[in-house]
Amino acid sequence: xxxxxxxxxxxxxxxxxxxxxxxxxxxxxxxxxxxxxxxxxxxxxxxxxxxxxxxxxxxxxxxxxxxxxxxxxxxxxxxxxxxxxxxxxxxxxxxxxxxxxxxxxxxxxxxxxxxxxxxxxxxxxxxxxxxxxxxxxxxxx
Amino acid sequence: xxxxxxxxxxxxxxxxxxxxxxxxxxxxxxxxxxxxxxxxxxxxxxxxxxxxxxxxxxxxxxxxxxxxxxxxxxxxxxxxxxxxxxxxxxxxxxxxxxxxxxxxxxxxxxxxxxxxxxxxxxxxxxxxxxxxxxxxxxxxxxxxxxxxxxxxxxxxxxxxxxxxxxxxxxxxxxxxxxxxxxxxxxxxxxxxxxxxxxxxxxx
Amino acid sequence: xxxxxxxxxxxxxxxxxxxxxxxxxxxxxxxxxxxxxxxxxxxxxxxxxxxxxxxxxxxxxxxxxxxxxxxxxxxxxxxxxxxxxxxxxxxxxxxxxxxxxxxxxxxxxxxxxxxxxxxxxxxxxxxxxxxxxxxxxxxxxxxxxxxxxxxxxxxxxxxxxxxx
Amino acid sequence: xxxxxxxxxxxxxxxxxxxxxxxxxxxxxxxxxxxxxxxxxxxxxxxxxxxxxxxxxxxxxxxxxxxxxxxxxxxxxxxxxxxxxxxxxxxxxxxxxxxxxxxxxxxxxxxxxxxxxxxxxxxxxxxxxxxxxxxxxxxxxxxxxxxxxxxxxxxxxxxxxxxxxxxxxxxxxxxxxxxxxxxxxxxxxxxxxxxxxxxxx
Numbered sequence: 276x277x278x279x280x281x282x283x284x285x286x287x288x289x290x291x292x293x294x295x296x297x298x299x300x301x302x303x304x305x306x307x308x309x310x311x312x313x314x315x316x317x318x319x320x321x322x323x324x325x326x327x328x329x330x331x332x333x334x335x336x337x338x339x340x341x342x343x344x345x346x347x348x349x350x351x352x353x354x355x356x357x358x359x360x361x362x363x364x365x366x367x368x369x370x371x372x373x374x375x376x377x378x379x380x381x382x383x384x385x386x387x388x389x390x391x392x393x394x395x396x397x398x399x400x401x402x403x404x405x406x407x408x409x410x411x412x413x414x415x416x
Numbered sequence: 417x418x419x420x421x422x423x424x425x426x427x428x429x430x431x432x433x434x435x436x437x438x439x440x441x442x443x444x445x446x447x448x449x450x451x452x453x454x455x456x457x458x459x460x461x462x463x464x465x466x467x468x469x470x471x472x473x474x475x476x477x478x479x480x481x482x483x484x485x486x487x488x489x490x491x492x493x494x495x496x497x498x499x500x501x502x503x504x505x506x507x508x509x510x511x512x513x514x515x516x517x518x519x520x521x522x523x524x525x526x527x528x529x530x531x532x533x534x535x536x537x538x539x540x541x542x543x544x545x546x547x548x549x550x551x552x553x554x555x556x557x558x559x560x561x562x563x564x565x566x567x568x569x570x571x572x573x574x575x576x577x578x579x580x581x582x583x584x585x586x587x588x589x590x591x592x593x594x595x596x597x598x599x600x601x602x603x604x605x606x607x608x609x610x611x612x613x614x615x616x617x618x619x
Numbered sequence: 620x621x622x623x624x625x626x627x628x629x630x631x632x633x634x635x636x637x638x639x640x641x642x643x644x645x646x647x648x649x650x651x652x653x654x655x656x657x658x659x660x661x662x663x664x665x666x667x668x669x670x671x672x673x674x675x676x677x678x679x680x681x682x683x684x685x686x687x688x689x690x691x692x693x694x695x696x697x698x699x700x701x702x703x704x705x706x707x708x709x710x711x712x713x714x715x716x717x718x719x720x721x722x723x724x725x726x727x728x729x730x731x732x733x734x735x736x737x738x739x740x741x742x743x744x745x746x747x748x749x750x751x752x753x754x755x756x757x758x759x760x761x762x763x764x765x766x767x768x769x770x771x772x773x774x775x776x777x778x779x780x781x782x783x
Numbered sequence: 784x785x786x787x788x789x790x791x792x793x794x795x796x797x798x799x800x801x802x803x804x805x806x807x808x809x810x811x812x813x814x815x816x817x818x819x820x821x822x823x824x825x826x827x828x829x830x831x832x833x834x835x836x837x838x839x840x841x842x843x844x845x846x847x848x849x850x851x852x853x854x855x856x857x858x859x860x861x862x863x864x865x866x867x868x869x870x871x872x873x874x875x876x877x878x879x880x881x882x883x884x885x886x887x888x889x890x891x892x893x894x895x896x897x898x899x900x901x902x903x904x905x906x907x908x909x910x911x912x913x914x915x916x917x918x919x920x921x922x923x924x925x926x927x928x929x930x931x932x933x934x935x936x937x938x939x940x941x942x943x944x945x946x947x948x949x950x951x952x953x954x955x956x957x958x959x960x961x962x963x964x965x966x967x968x969x970x971x972x973x974x975x976x977x978x979x980x981x982x983x984x
Contacts, residue, residue: 285426292852293433299856306445308855309438310542311507317534318504360457364450387551390533391456398445398541406530420968423623423841424961430848431957434950437855444857446784510862518792543784618648618687618738618747622834625816626841632808633846638853639801641786642865644809646893650910651917658921671924684795686802693806694896700807701814702901710902713821715979727821727905730888731895731912732919733880738892739920740931741877743867745891746809748874750839752867754846756949758939759869766878767885768827774886775828782825782889783976 303369307400314397322393324380324405326351334377338407339363341392342383346407355382360392372401382407443510445541456537462551463523465560466578469585472496478519481550482506484526484535491601495525495557496588503531507538515544525550525557562586633754640686643751647738649691656682715782726781741766785859810897812842819898821889821905823983828886830974832983833967840960847953871934888912 279286299308307313316322326348329336338355340346341363346355358368360383372379379396381389381404389406396404445452455461463471471479472495481498483490490500501514503526515522522539524532524547532549539547550557561582571579592600620628636644655675659666659682666672675682682688702708714723738744741763743752749767752760775782784790788798816838817823826832853859885891888909890898895913898906924931942952 282422282425285422285429288426289429292430295856296433296437296852304448306447306449306541308444308857310444310538312438314507314534314538317531318507323530361454364453385529387462387529387533387549388457390530391537392453394534394537394541395449395453395456398537399449408530419621419623420964423627424957424964427844427848427957428954428961430852431844431950431954434848434851435948435954437851437950439851439855439948439950443860443862446857510860512789512860512863516789543790618645618743620815620817622816622837623841625812626838627845628815629809629812629838629842630845630849632805632812633842634849634853635808636805637846637850637864638785638787638859639805640788640798641863643867644805644893646891646896647913647917650892650913651921654914654917655921658918669921669925671921684799686798689799689802690806690809691896693803693808694810694813694893695900696803697807697810697812698814698819698897698900699810701811701897702819705815707814707819708901710904712904714905715822723905724908726887727889727909728912728915730884730886730890731892731909731914732884732916734884734888734890734895734909735892735913735916736920737877737880737882737884739877739917740880740927741874742870744881744893745839745885746893748867748877750843753843754850755861755864755866756847756940756942756952757867757869758936758941758944759867759874761941762869762871762874763878763881766875767881770879770882771828771885772882774883775825778886779829781887782822783829783831783979 303373303399306398310398313400314394316397317394322397322405323408325408329380329407332378334403335375336377336380337372337375338380338382339372340382341388342385344384346382360388363392364395372396378403378405380405380407443542446543447541452537452541456533456540461536461540461547462549464551465557466581468495468523468525468550468557469561470581472588473581473584479521479523480517482514482522482524482535484524484531485554489527491597493554493593495554496585496592498525503535506535511539511542511544515539515547518546521546521548523548523550525553527554529553562589630754633751636751637754642686643747643754644690645687645743645747645751646691646694647735647744648747649685649687649689649694650735651739652682652685652688653691656688718781722781726778784857785853786863789863809893810900813894813897814901817983818894819901819903819906820983821898821903821909822979824891824894825886825889826976826979829976830970831976831979833971836967837964840963844953844957844960847956851949851953866938866940869936869939870932871936873931873933876930884916 299305329351336354338346338351340355340357341360362368381392383389386408393404393406468481481495483494483498483500484503484506486502487500522544524535526532529552532553536547536549564582633644636642652675655672658672659676666676712720712723714720734744738747741748743763745767749760749764753764788801813819817834818838823832824835827835850859850861850864854861890906890909892913895906895909899910942949945952
């Protein structure tokens, strides 16, 4: 008690700063610290998959169809979820993505939609997010 | 004495927290995720190649085309007025050097789609709301602006202006890309950004 | 004021300078800007012929409205406010009782000449290079700080008669 | 977000106003620390008064820790905060000249300006010397240009050249400062000069 009374200012400043740091680090409502780090896979191209690479991935796969056209390949049907990109960040959908243990694969017939969504999700600190691209030439590297 | 102890303890505690943080001088997204998502899914963040062609023909000084491809590809063929910032460089250096002019609309493009869309979200996430993309990239540019020929009997006034713009933009494109290599390199070099110098120090 | 509290206050001012203007504090630079604008007012052709001076007048800039110049006017104002609040306003020469006023003033003058000269050479004095430099972890700041204090400790022996 | 001046594209008058206000805070803090007294400043080098060390390091550390937390919280972009350019030769030579100036004049430019405002005549003479020094510098710059620009290393950060993370370097620096503060306080007792320090109170 005496210790607290003597050092209340030191303790309260330290707790306040630590609290702010913890909120910043673990908050789900905000983007994570260091944009460069989270964007790195996009610069390396490691976040792009083709259909035949999917079976090789380990863990529970979740395919999210952001577009209007169904994926032609039948084998992915039971792991596919149709989500409208606008409602992707709604609580229930986001929970689904966060809870999924394994790769989350984004698909849309418009590759720009999946690319934009990928960047948003990655900057929120989600790892293991991929873009499904059937057309190997779509991403000319 | 007493103050010194308390003070040293506080500073040590705080710097201990700092030592645990993955600190770097890199930036983080500042907007809220849902706001950013609805912003970048909106149609008005992308321009069609025809709109871009019109900017070029009008020599619009409020837009800046940014070519995200590799320097080799950029030297081989590029859209008039574009500057080259390879996507990798955009991510790995402070983008403020390039994007800080709020009076200019920056339009990203690459060969296809994906990379400009990353760049769009990245730049807007960091607060550069003056960022746009050219839908379809170079592929679409070549298909639409350079290679479409008018076919048919009658032409409406609107079609006429559209084709006139495409023809002019196409001419400018061919002219630039047919320049002898040395001249072209010099022209493109002259369009390079020079790193913004920070003001400070005591000089 | 307790030195640690005063240091915190100074640190907060420095942090504000970084947060608002993206730069550290400075003093010798402001003195130079004043001199440059004085020389510019007195002898314009001289300024235009010199490559060093003319950089300070490029694009119609005025050295007198530079950030650093305004800042050192602020230092004088801030010092006055603080002195007035603490009742320290008094016209006097502060010196060791063992030395004469003339000796103190001559050394003060020489010290000023050397300090600003060295400060401009090192691109910042104790505030611009050492203090602000250390706050941004600049290597230049640490080297300058060590050079200033290290050499001052050495020279202190030669000038001890002036102070103790 | 920050620095605010580039985020909000401050107009010139606002930049000048903030410069003046920051300067006011700077001068106020220097005077409050007791830096308007040359004998207090010089005490650092004879051990009887180590206020300089305490204030100087406290200020640098507070700004260092503060700026890194602000950066982590997304409020300050440290890429846009000026980092001093490192010219090895000039930094050392300039530093040694400044060291000599410090012990002769008893002020540094910032403290000199702050002290002249409360009527210290020696500070006024010091600043007049400073003006002369600046004039000599600008006039002789062409002669020393080679030396002034030699061994340019760019805006290097000390933690990078040591291969440490900024946070870890900060921790080491704070630990070193805590030790120095302790040593300084015992030095004050050892080299005490009551005849001077009592006069300064």
